[in-house]
Amino acid sequence: MSNQQALQHLALTSDFVPELDVARAEGVFVFDQKGRRWIDFISGICVNNVGHSHPRVVKAIQDQAARYLHPHVYGEVIMTPQVAYAERLSRFLGEGMEQVYFTNSGSEAVEAALKVAKKFTGRRQLISFEGAYHGSTHGSMSVSGIPSAKEGYGPFLPETLLIPYNDFDALGQITTETACVLVEVIQGGGGAVMPSPGYLPTLAARCREAGALLLVDEIQTGFGRTGTLFAHQWAGIQPDILILAKALGGGLPLGAFVSRREIMDIIRRNPALGHITTFGGGPLAAAAGLAAFEVLIEEQLTERVPELEEILLERLRHPAIAELRGKGLLYGLLFHDKETAYRTQARAYELGLLSLGFLSIEHGLRLCPPLTISHGEMHMACDILLEAMGE
Ligand code: PMP
Numbered sequence: 001m002s003n004q005q006a007l008q009h010l011a012l013t014s015d016f017v018p019e020l021d022v023a024r025a026e027g028v029f030v031f032d033q034k035g036r037r038w039i040d041f042i043s044g045i046c047v048n049n050v051g052h053s054h055p056r057v058v059k060a061i062q063d064q065a066a067r068y069l070h071p072h073v074y075g076e077v078i079m080t081p082q083v084a085y086a087e088r089l090s091r092f093l094g095e096g097m098e099q100v101y102f103t104n105s106g107s108e109a110v111e112a113a114l115k116v117a118k119k120f121t122g123r124r125q126l127i128s129f130e131g132a133y134h135g136s137t138h139g140s141m142s143v144s145g146i147p148s149a150k151e152g153y154g155p156f157l158p159e160t161l162l163i164p165y166n167d168f169d170a171l172g173q174i175t176t177e178t179a180c181v182l183v184e185v186i187q188g189g190g191g192a193v194m195p196s197p198g199y200l201p202t203l204a205a206r207c208r209e210a211g212a213l214l215l216v217d218e219i220q221t222g223f224g225r226t227g228t229l230f231a232h233q234w235a236g237i238q239p240d241i242l243i244l245a246k247a248l249g250g251g252l253p254l255g256a257f258v259s260r261r262e263i264m265d266i267i268r269r270n271p272a273l274g275h276i277t278t279f280g281g282g283p284l285a286a287a288a289g290l291a292a293f294e295v296l297i298e299e300q301l302t303e304r305v306p307e308l309e310e311i312l313l314e315r316l317r318h319p320a321i322a323e324l325r326g327k328g329l330l331y332g333l334l335f336h337d338k339e340t341a342y343r344t345q346a347r348a349y350e351l352g353l354l355s356l357g358f359l360s361i362e363h364g365l366r367l368c369p370p371l372t373i374s375h376g377e378m379h380m381a382c383d384i385l386l387e388a389m390g391e
């Protein structure tokens with residue numbers, strides 16, 4: 001397919017004209033129709049944590065496709081991949097994370113979690129953070145803090161409040177009127193913004209004090225990306241509701257929110273069918289996700305992250321770099337101006353590396369390769385990035 005055909009019939013979301021016509025993807029590489037390859041430093045935005053086309057994920061999809069695809073909607077019959085994945089996830093997440101509700105996407109999981117928080121607490125106010133990205137649907141966008149993305153789409157949900165991230169004083173705005181506070185451990189789309197030391201535990205304590213639920217969006221930070229299986233574990237906070245997507249599905253569309261039974265009962269009773277979905281947690285996506293999760297655990301990919309991070313930090317030193325921030329394999333490479341970011345991205349593409357900008361800032365690139373990347377491939381990627389930055 002040509003990019004002219006793409007421009008003609010596909011509604012694109014920017015004036016960027018896609019050139020890469022993907023023939024296949026394997027491990028950390030994406031190949032075009034002519035056999036040229038690129039190191040993938042985007043991972044479909046933190047989706048392909050176990051690499052592209054991992055044989056176990058592909059086999060799980062093939063096997064499940066041959067068995068059944070959609071016997072019935074969510075929760076009305078037992079679909080083994082769904083149940084098995086929920087069981088695995090809750091076991092690894094531990095106390096307070098006993099039940100999983102699967103959705104089709106991250107935005108949808110955010111929507112559902114906000115609804116549940118309101119109904120569970122009987123309160124109406126939703127607090128979230130400036131710079132946060134939680135999705136593109138009306139509700140999830142209402143709690144997102146990237147003004148440019150929201151322009152022209154209002155009015156949004158009432159009784160939402162955006163407070164500045166990392167501002168300890170602003171936490172005083174969490175009160176007994178607040179149903180929930182929704183937070184990313186690291187603001188992904190906002191530019192890999194790290195929490196200040198002690199900030200998230202202080203936030204969690206304030207939520208507890210006010211009786212507001214703490215909703216943690218780990219859609220980008222989950223599944224080993226930041227060096228622990230989930231980022232809230234190193235951040236030292238316990239979510240009331242954990243929100244997952246992206247790598248959860250191993251490459252297929254899957255989202256989820258996870259919580260304790262008492263909270264999850266909100267969708268079960270008074271009335272029943274408190275949140276419903278036709279395809280959410282479909283068996284194909286659940287089988288793919290479960291296989292990817294097993295790969296992540298059995299190949300101990302999370303344990304590789306700190307040594308890969310170290311290569312990145314050691315190698316990426318260049319006068320064009322204003323800041324390198326993030327954790328594990330979720331980094332923002334920030335320049336002094338947006339032109340350098342665009343130029344570096346374009347030149348890196350020519351040299352064989354895929355990278356991507358952020359949503360709220362234009363002077364940076366995301367660095368988030370698959371966790372399966374070898375040391376040699378990491379060095380190769382750093383060579384490309386340094387060359388792309390120029391003299
Ligand atoms: N929250 C975060 C932190 C995200 O990064 C994203 C997707 N970039 C979403 C929510 C929305 O997920 P989805 O695109 O699957 O709806």
